[in-house]
Amino acid sequence: MMVEEVIRYQYSNRRVPGRIHVSGFASVSVLAMIVRMATLSKVMRSAQRKLGMFCAKVFAGLFVFLVLLTGCVGCFSSQKEDSDKVVINYWEKWSGFEGRAMREVVDDFNDSQDRIFVNFLKVSKIDRKLMLATAGGNPPDVAGLFSWILPVYVENGALLPLDKYAREAGIRSDDYIDIFWQMCRHRGHLWALPTTPASNALHWNKKLFREAGLDPERPPRTIAELERFNEQLLRRSPVGKIEIMGHLPQEPGWWVHQWGRWFGGSLWDGEETVTAYSPENLAAFQWIASYPRRFGVEDLLAFRDGFGNFASPQNAFFQGRVAMVLQGPWMYNFIQNYAPEDFEWGVAPFPGSGMESGASVTIAESDVLVIPKGAAHPREAFEFIRYVNRREVMEKLCLAHRKFSPFKEVTPGFVKKHPNPYIEVFIELAKSPGAKSPPNMATWAEYRDDLIAAANRVSLLEGTAEEVLREVQERQQKALDRKSKRWKRVEKQRMKEWDEL
Amino acid sequence: MTAMEGKRLRIGLLFIGPWIFGFLLLSVYPVVASLYFSLCDYSVLSRPVFIGWQNYGDLVFDELFWKSLYNTIVYASLLIPLGFLVSFALALMLNFDLRGKGVFRAVIFLPSLVPMVCLAVIWRWMLNGEFGLVNTLISPLATFLNAWIGTDFQPPSWLQEAVYAKLGLVLASLWCVGNAVVIYLAGLQDVPRHLYEAAEIDGANFWHKTRHITIPVVSPVIYFNSIMALIGAFQVFAVPYVMMRGGNGPDGIGGPDRSLLFISTYIYQNAFDYWNMGYACAIGLILFLVILGLTLLATKISANRVYYAGS
Numbered sequence: 001m002m003v004e005e006v007i008r009y010q011y012s013n014r015r016v017p018g019r020i021h022v023s024g025f026a027s028v029s030v031l032a033m034i035v036r037m038a039t040l041s042k043v044m045r046s047a048q049r050k051l052g053m054f055c056a057k058v059f060a061g062l063f064v065f066l067v068l069l070t071g072c073v074g075c076f077s078s079q080k081e082d083s084d085k086v087v088i089n090y091w092e093k094w095s096g097f098e099g100r101a102m103r104e105v106v107d108d109f110n111d112s113q114d115r116i117f118v119n120f121l122k123v124s125k126i127d128r129k130l131m132l133a134t135a136g137g138n139p140p141d142v143a144g145l146f147s148w149i150l151p152v153y154v155e156n157g158a159l160l161p162l163d164k165y166a167r168e169a170g171i172r173s174d175d176y177i178d179i180f181w182q183m184c185r186h187r188g189h190l191w192a193l194p195t196t197p198a199s200n201a202l203h204w205n206k207k208l209f210r211e212a213g214l215d216p217e218r219p220p221r222t223i224a225e226l227e228r229f230n231e232q233l234l235r236r237s238p239v240g241k242i243e244i245m246g247h248l249p250q251e252p253g254w255w256v257h258q259w260g261r262w263f264g265g266s267l268w269d270g271e272e273t274v275t276a277y278s279p280e281n282l283a284a285f286q287w288i289a290s291y292p293r294r295f296g297v298e299d300l301l302a303f304r305d306g307f308g309n310f311a312s313p314q315n316a317f318f319q320g321r322v323a324m325v326l327q328g329p330w331m332y333n334f335i336q337n338y339a340p341e342d343f344e345w346g347v348a349p350f351p352g353s354g355m356e357s358g359a360s361v362t363i364a365e366s367d368v369l370v371i372p373k374g375a376a377h378p379r380e381a382f383e384f385i386r387y388v389n390r391r392e393v394m395e396k397l398c399l400a401h402r403k404f405s406p407f408k409e410v411t412p413g414f415v416k417k418h419p420n421p422y423i424e425v426f427i428e429l430a431k432s433p434g435a436k437s438p439p440n441m442a443t444w445a446e447y448r449d450d451l452i453a454a455a456n457r458v459s460l461l462e463g464t465a466e467e468v469l470r471e472v473q474e475r476q477q478k479a480l481d482r483k484s485k486r487w488k489r490v491e492k493q494r495m496k497e498w499d500e501l
Numbered sequence: 502m503t504a505m506e507g508k509r510l511r512i513g514l515l516f517i518g519p520w521i522f523g524f525l526l527l528s529v530y531p532v533v534a535s536l537y538f539s540l541c542d543y544s545v546l547s548r549p550v551f552i553g554w555q556n557y558g559d560l561v562f563d564e565l566f567w568k569s570l571y572n573t574i575v576y577a578s579l580l581i582p583l584g585f586l587v588s589f590a591l592a593l594m595l596n597f598d599l600r601g602k603g604v605f606r607a608v609i610f611l612p613s614l615v616p617m618v619c620l621a622v623i624w625r626w627m628l629n630g631e632f633g634l635v636n637t638l639i640s641p642l643a644t645f646l647n648a649w650i651g652t653d654f655q656p657p658s659w660l661q662e663a664v665y666a667k668l669g670l671v672l673a674s675l676w677c678v679g680n681a682v683v684i685y686l687a688g689l690q691d692v693p694r695h696l697y698e699a700a701e702i703d704g705a706n707f708w709h710k711t712r713h714i715t716i717p718v719v720s721p722v723i724y725f726n727s728i729m730a731l732i733g734a735f736q737v738f739a740v741p742y743v744m745m746r747g748g749n750g751p752d753g754i755g756g757p758d759r760s761l762l763f764i765s766t767y768i769y770q771n772a773f774d775y776w777n778m779g780y781a782c783a784i785g786l787i788l789f790l791v792i793l794g795l796t797l798l799a800t801k802i803s804a805n806r807v808y809y810a811g812s
Contacts, residue, residue: 304658
C-alpha cells in the first residue's frame with residue numbers, strides 16, 4: 001500500500017483493513033522522515049561516502065521502525081472486529097481456569113449481539129497498570145479490579161460513576177448480598193458491579209483430627225477451643241522439631257492483618273480515625289505473639305521453612321502439616337488439583353467472638369468490574385458489565401470459578417450443581433451480620449502492609465503487640481490524615497463532576 | 502564554516518539527534534519533573550498540588566524511610582568490600598597461566614547472565630532453612646563447631662530471620678561478581694610484566710607483588726568497579742522484591758522485621774502501591790544525593806591513591 005493511501009485513510013479516520021494502523025502523528029512523522037532520508041541520501045551519494053551511507057541507512061531504518069512501533073502501540077489493542085462493531089477493551093487480572101471461564105463469558109456476549117465486540121486481555125498487576133494507563137489517557141473500557149482497591153481509584157477521579165447506567169438498566173441493590181453491593185459504593189456513588197465474590201472460613205483436615213483423638217466432624221467453636229485442639233494436634237519429632245501443628249496464624253497468612261475481626265475489632269471508624277490500637281486488635285496480636293512464646297521462634301521458623309508454594313502438593317495444609325487454615329471457596333479447586341486423593345476435609349465458620357450469637361465472622365471480598373475515566377465507550381462498556389450481572393451469566397462464571405453468586409437469590413439447583421460441597425457455608429457467612437469487608441479507605445494498601453509487618457514483628461518477638469500496634473496507629477493515622485487532606489482539596493469538584501455524570 | 506563543514510555538522514547532528522532527543526526526554530525531563538513533583542502532593546492521577554518542602558519535612562519523621570536508608574547502607578557496607586575481595590581474588594586466580602582458564606572464566610561469568618528474577622527465585626530456595634543448599638553445606642561445619650567448642654549453633658532460616666536476611670541477600674548478590682571479575686581481569690592483564698620481573702629479582706613474593714605492583718597499577722579499575730558497586734548496592738530492588746514474593750508472602754515486602762526494606766523498595770511502594778508519587782520523588786532525590794555524595798567522597802578519598810600511568 002502506498003504511503004499516500006495510508007495517510008488518506010488516517011485523515012478520513014478509518015482503518016485500513018489488514019494493515020497495521022499508525023496514528024496521524026506517527027504517519028506524518030514517518031513521511032517527514034522519509035523525505036529527510038531521501039534528501040540525505042542525495043547528499044551522501046554526492047559525498048561518495050559509501051560506508052557512511054550504509055550506516056545512515058541502517059540507522060534511518062531503525063529509527064523509522066521505532067517511530068512506527070511507537071505509533072502502533074495504541075493500535076495493537078483493537079483488532080479482528082467487524083468494522084461496524086464498537087470495540088471495547090476489557091482488562092482482567094485472571095489467568096488459568098479463571099481466565100478461561102471469563103473468556104467464555106466474553107465470547108457468549110460477543111455472540112449474543114452484533115453491535116459490540118469485547119476484546120478480552122489478561123493483565124497481571126492490573127491495579128498498577130490501570131493506574132498508569134488511566135494517567136496516560138489510554139485506559140481500557142472495562143477493567144476487573146479487586147473491591148478493596150476501589151476507594152483509592154475513586155478519590156483520585158480515575159473511575160466513572162455507574163449510578164445512572166445502573167438505574168437505567170434496572171439494577172437494584174436489593175438483588176445483591178448487601179456486603180457485596182456496599183463494597184462497590186464509595187463517597188455516595190456506585191463505582192463497580194461485582195463479578196465473583198468470596199468469603200473465608202475454617203478448613204480442617206479430618207484425618208489429622210482423627211489421628212489426634214478429636215472428633216473429625218466437629219471443628220472448634222471458640223478461639224480457646226481452637227488452641228486446645230492445636231495443642232492436641234501438635235506433633236514433634238524425637239529431636240523436638242515441629243512436624244504437625246493444629247493451626248498457625250501465618251499459614252497461609254493472607255488475612256494476617258485482619259485477625260482482629262475475629263476478636264470483635266475493626267480497623268477504622270468509617271470516617272477519619274484509624275482504630276488499629278483497640279483492645280480487640282491488641283487481643284488478636286497478643287494471640288499471634290502467643291505462638292512463638294508457646295512453640296519457640298526458631299522451631300516455628302524451621303517449621304514454616306518446610307512449606308512449599310501454596311499452589312503445589314507441598315502446600316502445608318495438603319501435606320497434612322497444618323490441620324486448620326483460613327481459606328476461601330477457591331480452596332476446593334486447589335484441593336482437587338494438589339491434595340492427595342484420600343484427603344478428607346471440612347469447612348465451617350472460623351471461631352470468633354460473634355459465633356455464639358450467630359454472627360459468624362468472615363472477610364468478604366469480591367472481584368469487580370469498573371469503567372475507568374477516559375474510557376472510549378462507557379455506555380457499551382456498561383452493557384457488557386450489565387450482561388455479566390445477569391443472574392444466569394453470573395452463575396455460570398461463579399460455578400466455573402468455584403465461587404458463589406453475589407446475588408441474594410440463586411437459581412434452583414445452583415448449590416446442587418456447585419462442585420464445592422461446602423459452598424453453602426460460604427454463602428451463609430457472606431450473608432451473616434458478622435461479615436466484614438476490608439476497610440473502605442484510600443490508605444488501605446499501606447495500612448495493610450503496615451499490619452502485615454507488625455504481625456511479622458510480634459511473631460519474631462521483635463516487639464510486643466502494644467508496641468507494634470501503637471506504631472501502626474500513629475503512622476496510619478498520619479497517612480489517613482494526609483489522604484483526607486488531599487480528598488478535601490478536590491471533594492467539591494469531584495462531587496460536582498460525579499453528580500453531573 | 503565552509504559548506505563541507507556545515508554538511509558534516511548537519512550529518513553529525515543527525516546521528517547524535519536521536520540520542521539527544523532520548524536523553525532530554527528520558528533522562529533530563531524525568532529528573533526535572535521529579536524535582537518538581539517532590540515539592541507536590543501528587544498521586545499520578547490527580548493534578549499535582551504544590552506543597553513546598555512538606556514531603557521532605559515528612560521524611561525527617563518517617564521511621565520507615567530511615568529504616569530503609571539504614572538497611573541500604575548496611576547492605577552496601579557488606580556487599581561492596583566483600584564483592585571487591587571475592588571478585589579481585591577470583592580475577593587474580595584467573596590471571597594465572599592455567600590449563601582451561603577460558604572455561605573457568607566462562608563459568609565465573611555465567612551467573613551474571615542469569616536474569617535478576619531467576620536469581621532471586623533460585624536463591625530463595627538455596628537459602629531455605631530446611632531444604633536449602635546453603636544450610637546443607639554449612640550443617641556439617643555447624644555440627645563440628647558445636648561439638649568442638651560446645652556451642653548450639655543451628656543453620657538459620659536465612660530469609661525469615663531479621664539478623665540473617667541481609668546476609669543471605671549479600672550471599673546471593675555475590676553470585677553475580679562475574680562482571681567485576683572480567684573488568685579486573687582486563688586490568689590485570691595490562692600490568693607490565695617487567696615490573697614483576699624486577700620485583701622478583703629483588704626477591705618479592707606473590708603477596709609483595711600484589712600489594713606493591715598489582716593493586717597500584719589496577720587502582721583505576723578498582724576505583725571504577727567500586728563506584729559501580731556503590732551505585733548498584735544503593736539501587737538494590739529486584740532480588741529482595743522477588744525473594745519476598747512482591748509482598749505477597751506472610752512477611753510482607755520488607756521481609757522479617759522489615760530488614761529487607763531498601764530505599765528503592767520504599768520508593769516503589771510509595772509511588773505505585775500507595776499513590777504517593779510526590780513523596781516517592783522526594784525519596785528518589787534523597788537517594789540521588791546520597792549516591793552523589795558518596796561518589797564524590799570516594800573520588801576525593803581515592804584522589805591520591807589511584808595511579809594513572811598516563812597522567
